[in-house]
Amino acid sequence: MTSRRQLLQTAGCGFGYLAFQSLCHATASAATVGSPTSPIVARAKRVIFMCMSGGPAQMDTFDYKPQVGKKPHPGSAFAFQQHGESGLWISELLPETAKHADRLCVINSMYADTGNHAQSFLQMHTGERLRKRPSMGSWISYGLGTENENLPGFISLNAAKPSVYSSAFLPSEYAGTPIGTNGEDMSLATIRDISSGHLPPTVKRGQLDFVQQMNHRHLAARPDDTELEGVIESMELAFRMQTSAPELLDLSDETEETLQRYRVGKKLSVGTCRPTDFGRQCLLARRFAEAGVRFIEVNHGGWDQHKNHRRDLKANCETIDAPIAALLEDLATRGLLEDTLLVWGGEFGRPGLTPEDGKDETGHNEKGFTFWLAGGGVKAGYVHGKTSETGARAVEDKIHFRDLHATILHLLGLSHDQLSFEHGGRLHRLTGPEQAIVANALIA
Template sequence: MLGISRREMLRSASCGFGYLAMSALCGQNSFAASSATAPSLNARPPQLPARAKRVIFLCMSGGPAQLDTFDFKPQTGKKKHAGSVFDFKQHGESGLWISELLPETAKHADKLCVLNGMYADITNHAQSFLQLHTGDRLRPRPSLGSWIVYGLGTENQNVPGFISLFPRKPSVYSSAFLPPVYEGTPIGLNTSDMSKATINNIASDHLPARVKRRQLDFVQAMNREHATRRPDDSRLEAVIQSMELGFRMQVAAPELLDLSNETKSTLERYRVGQGKVVGACGDSDFGRQCLLARRFAEAGVRFIEVNHGSWDQHSNHRADLTANCESTDAPIAALLEDLEQRGLLEETLVVWGGEFGRPGLVPENKKDGTGHNARGFTFWMAGGGIKRGLAYGKTDPTGARAIEGKVHFRDLHATILHQMGLQHDKLTFKQGEREFRLTGTEGGKVVKDIIA
């Protein structure tokens, strides 16, 4: 044991691997869960024929103004109504209308399926953001990423199955009542500097690797003995698996987070370190996030969330929206380009959107600001078996509400699960005496019209 006593090993293990695994992999809002089978991260076959192997969710928090990004509503007549205040052009063979603020994304118009008929239930940020991620606007529920890893496991046993980059709050990556092993791993909490972000407590060089392995085996033997006396407590198995994953991650994770082996041209295409900061949301370094998302996708991470804010332009609409688009446009285009070139786009479902949209900017608004609008807004999807170059659904002439091709968050969730090979009404978890699912008792429908 290289001179390390049993007592020293136990102390080092309890303060090392246990803290490393649980702080790196488990979030802040885990609850006790019950299930007929032990929780596992092992890859499992899909329930349905799968078109996608993974999801990258580009979360634009705050409510992106759809009328100045992807839902063109020209202001016409002598007395102009609220509508698009930036110029739009049609792009690609599909002729999708895209704002002048997104010239790089516009080059990939024929990859996009633009959902202009999105709608949600409420216009408060917190509740709608929670519903976007968990399907429920009031109570803590498992995040979409947790449900997917619960249903499919993960392709790479050396990295987490669910990673959230620059998350705003724990609801983004919480597993809630699902076993903690399905919790998302946050990297770079909101208001932090993404250039310095890492998986907390993953680095460990206090002992040689073979000694750390023996140390962990010693602790795990006690854990498994403890677990045999409590067969119904899934949390114990989750801790055991988290500690094993924490050990493996010490080798795999630092390499994935290290961008030093990327070329200068790649870093420039993604605009790493060049994004503008809007509001008090911290330096999200959105380009770094998108590049990391590509690397995590290549490594087999099942669900990757990339976060950017704030799109809540109650004032300075033109200037702040321009800055947000400048920060995100080129990195998103680079991500789509790389996924396509590397043969990953067809098996990667990319989703862009926020918790709701915004009404049109009233011309006489002196603050140059807009409010919240959950009755009609825009998402887009790309890859993962979704139709390309399609504008699906529409809002009324002023963009105030969805009137055709309406898609609720429940429908969005059902469609994402379907493309991943999961049946939304069969992916359930029993908590207490109730069966829970992502799409809830009100259900959702797969939007078949957008599936290729």
């Protein structure tokens, strides 16, 4: 449920009294959150964000650019084929994902403000490319609360940097919980400091109650100390997680067939590709989604392929292809895809290769690249926007990160210009002070 502090904070940040009353009666599903005159109907309850760090090559995955003519221009370096009833063009590198073409909503007209990794990566996650700001997952947890009081609202698997799960100035209870770090063996990854067998549960509960009594006395003298309140709530959550989290991380109850479909344990280390167990991440994402975690980030690095582009891209696609297909299939079979929004993409894209010069090097391209969505109320088997003939820039129905953020919030039943928090004397939003547009064309 949404916390009382959040409701009071939100009421003072531009919602108005009627909208505040609406929020007070909202449940975790957030069926209607928005202005009192035009409530937004939530189509999704949770998000799984598959972050491909480094910049996937859009023209070698989902944005087909034939290299034709007397002087072939930069374009797709791999063969493409149309798939499904929708006829989506998908690269030969992603044969398993291609089987789900009719579930994908492909955006071929993304663009960002900078081609620098650090700044664009930060903007993709927080809406801000220069300063520390709350992550998208933190904003969503803040806006919707949790579906499971025994688990965090936001989990980041194989996280590369704290910035991707930071709550910044939002109360710390909305920060992401990291499981694993970039390149770590995910079979060994766990939530730190929640396992403890040195005391019986009843004794540990009594010990925590004693500490919390002192904490609450301290808080009574500092009623506006959100950090202290966050610590108190985090301690309670950690106690509850001692029973729920270890069970979810334990895959021993999964069938061998399931483990094979997700390619759990299969690690690939070629060139710049990191040997992460991406299949385990995807399976954990499904389990956390089933358990009611609001925002789950799955991370895969190594997409910054300047040299040996063809080899490394092929290795990366081989690593993610079957696990993503298995995740899509399982979510659909279990009735979760309709209210789970999947988001796939990286901080920018890459220019195409020219076959004539024989080079196998690419750079950065923030002016035109690809994301795709699935489930959660988006159009299925649909392609939105396009890039120029050479893929150099988005030229039709362009979507910026802030527009993508606004659209994700909208699908969750949240208004991007009303979900705000006062800090440093002014209101802050995920989409920032600039105009953001909900991409209604993506919504079913």
